[in-house]
Amino acid sequence: MKKLTQHVNDLFKDVPESEKKTIIVQEVLQNLEEKVWDLMEQGKEEEDAINKAIVDFGDIEELKKELGVTAQSTDEHSKKLKNSKLNLEYSIWGSLLLIGLFVFINFYYSPQVIWFVYPTFGVLWWPLSMYYRYSGLKRGA
Amino acid sequence: MIRSDIIRGHLDSIILRLIVEKDRYGYEISKEISQRTDERFQIKEATLYAVFQRLEKKELIESYFGNKSKGGKRKYYRITTLGKAYFRETVEEWKEMKDIIDIFMEGFN
Missing domain, CATH: 1.20.58 (Methane Monooxygenase Hydroxylase; Chain G, domain 1)
Known part of the structure; x- marks a missing residue:
């Protein structure tokens, strides 16, 4: 799970720190963890499950726009x-x-x-x- | 799998629909979408959170923290009165649009 936390922190590293960011990072992480457990229950190895969750997550550009760029503007x-x-x-x-x-x-x-x-x-x-x-x-x- | 740019404009409605049914949290929604469409459409989680942000800003949905589950607290979303009204309108709009597009798409092989 450490890898997951690190990946999520990496994804959000350009977003300026704020209370809102902390809440979203927590939410994203919680949901990803749940996905990983779900995949493991379906018989995947932890390593595979984490990788799949990360790949499925996709590109956060749009989310960044909702979060960071508006503050800048x-x-x-x-x-x-x-x-x-x-x-x-x-x-x-x-x-x-x-x-x-x-x-x-x-x-x-x-x-x-x-x-x-x-x-x-x-x-x-x-x-x-x-x-x-x-x-x-x-x-x- | 369907091209995501085509469905993009309707993501808000898809997610609103799921939240209208009952309060839900992020992973539940993405799973529900894959299941209901038989995996023909899968939403990227990153997109999902962007939609949550947008809908919450427009006050169509609101969020609260649920009980602690495995790991952390789940963040649930519930529909607002405004959200319900908005969704109802979107459904009407969609019907109208479907009729119009069908005029041109139906019966062509």
Whole structure:
């Protein structure tokens, strides 16, 4: 049975350690042991039974995907989210400065015509688009 | 033995069906599948655990530990209400699909 334990540990060695992994490894091992006993009851030698159980087990790529890669992708996602939050903040401050500049020029040089509203609308596209990107990523989490 | 990529999309349903009948654990399920199909289809255990993970994430099944047997504790799976409803729907869908595919496959030699 030691060989079985070793094989299962080998299979799962790329999966990052977690409580979930421990539980699955235990489950897999328990079921494999039961299979080995079953095969031995049918008259197989222990060695053969263990080998058959290992061969029948198959390729764990799919299982790895269910376990490990998802954890990695959430990590990537949170990085993206942080980045887009930074972009959003930058765009808000940037557009406030720009709008402030327009207001200043407007009232300092030509207080009789209120025109700063027009470029303000143009500038607002910037934080608006950043906001949509940010909220889209947030919802996808 | 049937090509596994063809049956792949229906593995969830096959396993759900077995768990609908009664609570079962991993090895029991793989053995049951081989027996019922007369060894014409055998599920790889690795695939089986991936399906368990997926179904549990979707809350179609849930797991609990049974009594200690030889070796360790068995991890049993039971169906949830959502799982039952989902399976019922899958059966309807399958019937519909079978009818449609049969239109094109039947009667050709």
